[in-house]
Amino acid sequence: MELVILDTAEEIASRAADVIESLLKDKPNAVLGTATGSSPLPLYDELTRRCAEGRISFKDVTGFMLDEYVGLPEGHPERYATFMERNLRSRVDMAPGALHGPDALADDLEQACADYEAQMAAAGYCDLQILGIGADGHIGFNEPGGPLDSATHVDVLTEQTRSDNARFFDGDIDAVPTHCLTQGLGTIMKARKLVLIATGANKAEAIAHLVEGEITPDWPATVMQNHPDALVLVDHAAAGLLKQH
Numbered sequence: 001m002e003l004v005i006l007d008t009a010e011e012i013a014s015r016a017a018d019v020i021e022s023l024l025k026d027k028p029n030a031v032l033g034t035a036t037g038s039s040p041l042p043l044y045d046e047l048t049r050r051c052a053e054g055r056i057s058f059k060d061v062t063g064f065m066l067d068e069y070v071g072l073p074e075g076h077p078e079r080y081a082t083f084m085e086r087n088l089r090s091r092v093d094m095a096p097g098a099l100h101g102p103d104a105l106a107d108d109l110e111q112a113c114a115d116y117e118a119q120m121a122a123a124g125y126c127d128l129q130i131l132g133i134g135a136d137g138h139i140g141f142n143e144p145g146g147p148l149d150s151a152t153h154v155d156v157l158t159e160q161t162r163s164d165n166a167r168f169f170d171g172d173i174d175a176v177p178t179h180c181l182t183q184g185l186g187t188i189m190k191a192r193k194l195v196l197i198a199t200g201a202n203k204a205e206a207i208a209h210l211v212e213g214e215i216t217p218d219w220p221a222t223v224m225q226n227h228p229d230a231l232v233l234v235d236h237a238a239a240g241l242l243k244q245h
């Protein structure tokens with residue numbers, strides 16, 4: 001795992017965009033895994049800029065979202081499908097319908113998870129997966145305690161995650177869904193490259209575990225230590241609890 005500590009969110013975005021730009025140069029029809037949350041937003045701005053400048057193109061890219069809330073209707077502004085459409089897909093030249101997510105509106109959620117895993121398998125899984133990290137160490141929505149080799153599944157959000165994400169729901173924790181569908185840790189680990197972005201002091205404990213802790217289901221992101229090509233981009237605040245900082 002490579003750790004890079006940078007000064008600003010913009011520098012992190014630029015470094016992550018460089019990695020994606022070089023992937024798309026080598027493989028214009030790459031499979032890109034996308035993340036939600038606030039951490040990747042500067043990256044999506046940077047990718048949008050580079051696309052407008054003609055430096056990169058998403059014309060032949062297929063995207064797979066990490067996760068989705070259960071219980072939010074189509075078009076809800078905080079539905080992750082809506083988020084990704086608003087913050088990336090509609091701003092670049094990615095084809096409508098080329099960015100996929102697990103179907104959290106399905107009657108049979110277990111089946112929807114199996115279908116999503118099969119769809120990703122058929123696409124050969126991701127060439128590059130963008131990741132954020134929860135304060136409790138989740139990646140995607142893989143909350144602490146689950147198996148480290150899971151496939152796409154239904155998960156239950158922790159109080160910590162629901163309270164962190166309440167800021168997107170007018171501060172109302174009761175409006176935050178209790179369940180989600182998420183790529184499993186095993187699914188995420190099948191991506192050929194992982195790029196995780198974390199900024200701010202509330203990520204410092206999770207980053208300390210990720211980089212220097214033991215691999216444990218209690219801190220799900222630690223499974224990334226087993227990945228042959230994982231890049232972790234953090235600012236000084238998120239690096240604040242690292243011994244080597």
Ligand SMILES: N[C@@H]1[C@@H](O)[C@H](O)[C@@H](COP(=O)(O)O)O[C@@H]1O
Pocket residue numbers: 035036037038039040066067131132133134135138139140141161165
């Ligand atoms: N499901 C998403 C995660 O994929 C994301 O990494 C996390 C961190 O969000 P933020 O970047 O806003 O701190 O938020 C949500 O829980």
